[in-house]
Amino acid sequence: MNSLERVYRHPLLSQEDLKKIIGAHQRDTYAKGEFLLREGQIANEYWVMESGLMRAFVHNFDGIDITTNFFTDADVVIEVSSLFQRIPTAENIQALTDCVCWKINFDCFQKLFHTLEGFSEWGRTWMSQSLFECKQRSVSIITNSATQRYLTLLETRPKVVQQAPLKHVASYLGITDTSLSRIRKESAKL
Amino acid sequence: MNSLERVYRHPLLSQEDLKKIIGAHQRDTYAKGEFLLREGQIANEYWVMESGLMRAFVHNFDGIDITTNFFTDADVVIEVSSLFQRIPTAENIQALTDCVCWKINFDCFQKLFHTLEGFSEWGRTWMSQSLFECKQRSVSIITNSATQRYLTLLETRPKVVQQAPLKHVASYLGITDTSLSRIRKESAKL
């Protein structure tokens, strides 16, 4: 089963619906380092990862980049505000390894969203879930120590820790690469 | 104009649509301290604030409560994952002052969501916006000092700082009440 089938699994989507949805996607590949979206652009599509690793990041006022998310297999790679509100994004999305994805553009998405009831339900569920995870992230930054957050990431998304450069993992965790290097050293002892 | 008209303003919603939507809401009041939702329950409605102040909070593993959001006039008070995924929530929503709200239950919402195209667009836009704000919050916790975050909150939501107990503002900012007290003292000098 490919990642599209995994992503669009939903009780209100029939086999036929699924066929339509999956058929609206096109395969695309990105080379390591390539950008799928740059700040200032208006997103006109989103992607479902088939393989590889990507990250999303923003620049803060000092120009420092902060990784806001990582994406691996069967993750939906999307900048929701830009795509749905048709406004320029503040985010960048970049391939950290060579990647294979399925992409769907805004118009196709819209048509499906307003014709298939199950699809709009799916979309809403997906958004709720993202919002939930986003809130959890803030709470985690507030209540857990850097070490705890690192260990959690290591457990829940080992691929990210293994494949992404340390500095990106560090900014995702909200610490400096120096600190992460030390934390990693400490936790290796255990 | 009441808060409902402000909240549901959207280019794809006609006057007639608006009437239907607004008509599906019922006025309700909550006394200071009262809970609208408690962890473990499944949300079956959401609210639009007419007046007053509320907060949402979660308990972390130590039982400490962390305020995740404040709500004032014309804010939509909703626990999206529980309401839309029909699962028990981890959040609590509590009135910090006496409050007046408009509430709408899940069934009415569903009917409107699947019959009015403009309403599902509105909902999606609202969710994108929330997700955007949520991401910003994480970035802010990561990149700004406690003092900067306090000053930003003071500027963007003065009511919250004025009306909410310091400890809730503190946990929202991700610091202890002790630190917030000191920050407030310092910033008063300026």
Place this chain on the structure above:
DNA sequence: ACTATTTCTTGTCATAGGGCAAGAAGTTGC
């Protein structure tokens, strides 16, 4: 009005993590 409770302030001390800089290790391109 009086007590109990909660909220807020302040002091002392401890510590996680940051800033900076040097060098080691690994990667990339030719």
Place this chain on the structure above:
DNA sequence: GCAACTTCTTGCCCTATGACAAGAAATAGT
């Protein structure tokens, strides 16, 4: 295989914020 670059580690010192505890101020209940 070498140069250039990026990534990662380590040392030293510093600062923002936390932990704990005592008391002051405000609020709520009777």
